[in-house]
Amino acid sequence: MAPQASSIxxxxxxxxxxxxxxxxxxxxxxxxxxPSGAAEPLAFRPWWVVAAVLAVFVGxxxxxxxxxxxxxxxxxxxxxxxxxxxxxxxxxxxxxxGFIVAVALLPLMPFADRRMIDLGSxxxxxxxxxxxxxxxxxxxxxxxxxxxxxxxxxxxxxTLLAIHFDLNFWESLPLAGAFxxxxxxxxxxxxxxxxxxxxxxVTLGFGEMIRIVLINWSDLTGGSExxxxxxxxxxxxxxxxxxxxxxxxxxxxxxxxxxxxxxxxIFLYYLILALALLxxxxxxxxxxxxxxxxxxxxxxDEIASRALxxxxxxxxxxAFGIGAMFAGFAGAFFATRQGFINxxxxxxxxxxxxxxIVVLGGMGSQMGVVCAALVLVLLPELARDLAGFRMLLFGxxxxxxxxxxxxxxxxxxxxxxxxxxxxxGAP
Amino acid sequence: MTGAPLLALRQVETxxxxxxxxxxxxxDVHEAxxxxxxxxxxxxKSTLLMxxxxxxxxxxxxxxxxxxxxxxxxxHAITRLGIAQSPEGRRIFARMTVMENxxxxxxPVGDAHVDEDLARVFDLFPxxxxxxxxxxxxxxxxxxxMLAIARALMSRPRLLLLDEPSLGLAPxxxxxxxxxxxxxxxxxGMTIFLVEQNAHHALALAHxxxxxxxxxxxxxxxxxxxxxxxxxxxxxxxxA
Ligand SMILES: Nc1ncnc2c1ncn2[C@@H]1O[C@H](COP(=O)(O)OP(=O)(O)O)[C@@H](O)[C@H]1O
Ligand SMILES: [Mg+2]
Numbered sequence: 001m002a003p004q005a006s007s008i009x010x011x012x013x014x015x016x017x018x019x020x021x022x023x024x025x026x027x028x029x030x031x032x033x034x035p036s037g038a039a040e041p042l043a044f045r046p047w048w049v050v051a052a053v054l055a056v057f058v059g060x061x062x063x064x065x066x067x068x069x070x071x072x073x074x075x076x077x078x079x080x081x082x083x084x085x086x087x088x089x090x091x092x093x094x095x096x097x098g099f100i101v102a103v104a105l106l107p108l109m110p111f112a113d114r115r116m117i118d119l120g121s122x123x124x125x126x127x128x129x130x131x132x133x134x135x136x137x138x139x140x141x142x143x144x145x146x147x148x149x150x151x152x153x154x155x156x157x158x159t160l161l162a163i164h165f166d167l168n169f170w171e172s173l174p175l176a177g178a179f180x181x182x183x184x185x186x187x188x189x190x191x192x193x194x195x196x197x198x199x200x201x202v203t204l205g206f207g208e209m210i211r212i213v214l215i216n217w218s219d220l221t222g223g224s225e226x227x228x229x230x231x232x233x234x235x236x237x238x239x240x241x242x243x244x245x246x247x248x249x250x251x252x253x254x255x256x257x258x259x260x261x262x263x264x265x266i267f268l269y270y271l272i273l274a275l276a277l278l279x280x281x282x283x284x285x286x287x288x289x290x291x292x293x294x295x296x297x298x299x300x301d302e303i304a305s306r307a308l309x310x311x312x313x314x315x316x317x318x319a320f321g322i323g324a325m326f327a328g329f330a331g332a333f334f335a336t337r338q339g340f341i342n343x344x345x346x347x348x349x350x351x352x353x354x355x356x357i358v359v360l361g362g363m364g365s366q367m368g369v370v371c372a373a374l375v376l377v378l379l380p381e382l383a384r385d386l387a388g389f390r391m392l393l394f395g396x397x398x399x400x401x402x403x404x405x406x407x408x409x410x411x412x413x414x415x416x417x418x419x420x421x422x423x424x425g426a427p
Numbered sequence: 428m429t430g431a432p433l434l435a436l437r438q439v440e441t442x443x444x445x446x447x448x449x450x451x452x453x454x455d456v457h458e459a460x461x462x463x464x465x466x467x468x469x470x471x472k473s474t475l476l477m478x479x480x481x482x483x484x485x486x487x488x489x490x491x492x493x494x495x496x497x498x499x500x501x502x503h504a505i506t507r508l509g510i511a512q513s514p515e516g517r518r519i520f521a522r523m524t525v526m527e528n529x530x531x532x533x534x535p536v537g538d539a540h541v542d543e544d545l546a547r548v549f550d551l552f553p554x555x556x557x558x559x560x561x562x563x564x565x566x567x568x569x570x571x572x573m574l575a576i577a578r579a580l581m582s583r584p585r586l587l588l589l590d591e592p593s594l595g596l597a598p599x600x601x602x603x604x605x606x607x608x609x610x611x612x613x614x615x616g617m618t619i620f621l622v623e624q625n626a627h628h629a630l631a632l633a634h635x636x637x638x639x640x641x642x643x644x645x646x647x648x649x650x651x652x653x654x655x656x657x658x659x660x661x662x663x664x665x666x667a
Binding site: 290293294296297300301303304305306307308309310311 | 579
């Protein structure tokens, strides 16, 4: 199909806009070469700017043309429903079950070294955060750009409870979740009347506010230094130290095996795996309950939902609060895994990564979140040399996916009611 | 008509920002009646139905249900009193299954009677029984309309509000929908307030009717009376 004049001019307009943005960004980023020594002056590189702007212009033009000619209505994609329906077969569940088993066996494999197990638990943190945010963004359709705030609240409340009140991990974990949920509800109350973009901007602001409070309330939080020597979790009272304090038994003593540092890593791995699975099972189950259905209905059509008796404020608050609770659990785990925390772990970029995991995973898809977390967490960790290009890759991936898979990598929604639950309501 | 009306509107005015969509509307709907409201596109029919549900709320005048003033009540509280709506354009939850759509309908009453109510709506619309696992968005227009009515019935309403159920449907489907509305009223004594542009069908079915123009009631009477009226015929039944 030949591109039409109108689509060419529209593509040109979009490309010019993108090029203008690129120019503004490229002037300081690519245009100026930082001196290697203090004595050297800043060097200006006009050709780099020209190249960057040209590349963006041409690229954006081609993409716009591609969309307008090949897929005139890429964003109104009802066939997805059909495809999703076709995908709703038992083999999907088997694949998922097999995957869980493989993940559970990973630390016991001979090739699993400390680094691999440690990375595994890092990925699982993000999987859990992704599943938690998926409740808010995927199920309830509320775009939350400040999710990291609740992660931070969980981490700090765990830490403060453990240090000041001498609570152990298992006692303070639920409290950390409860605090985060409380914050979710408190922050949600004023902002949930806003929609879409506005909600996103305000939640972004709240996320940053929490971080700034953490920096400035240094009496409580240790300011930007943070808090260290956070107690490690125990397994039914068995600690994972080489030389336990008097009266305590360590894991290796109890089982009569030699001490190995990897035991603690394996324990942490299983801990976060259990927490992540808890999140998964919870989100699967809640979708079949009235409250979960209400989230989805409100996301689909607010006017119809209200006419059918849903109270939008309560429905949204419950999604916000429950999503925050899981971030709180994850935060508590993060704190105990690291042994120290400071506000720099809770910047906006964390929210962006978690949101990217949900969006790239296909809002509402559990397995998609796993895949996206694997890619987004592992790639930068494995390719540290490419650290400078991290954000660039990240942006390119986002653009590519928004163009080709606007509904996410594995977009699909499983019905929450199956045959057998209620056999067609036959009398 | 004997006794107090189930639904009574008195001098209701509703605004969208500065624009007045309803100016002083008064009407009654009695128990076990089918009352229809006809009017041209943009007359304010949907606004009237939405005002009954409190979204938007009337800025003056009053809406009362079973003698109780509901003008300032919140929409979700109003549905709990027993008012259910099949909104304009059906507004099916497209990505959710037919069963999920129906279960959302139980929100005001909880799920104590859900199996019984499902059986009841499936008797009314047998086609839905075969579609329970299908996504709402994949239904045909007629099936979506049936689902919208069934979904509203899941809350065991005392008053059913229907906004243009015949919109965009083939004549044979329209006939079926109107048949079911009649059955609901005859067999279950359901009180129905029906908004329609399809004046011919609506007036033939309704006990009483109102005509709305530019946000005002300009005529009222028995359904058949209006159907025979020359002014109604020329304004709303041209070509019918
Ligand atoms: N959400 C809205 N915001 C502003 N004006 C509206 C809105 N909905 C309807 N209107 C206006 O109110 C008037 C009545 O509309 P409506 O109630 O939809 O009429 P009908 O259902 O009879 O076609 C119209 O002039 C319409 O433009
Ligand atoms: Mg209308």
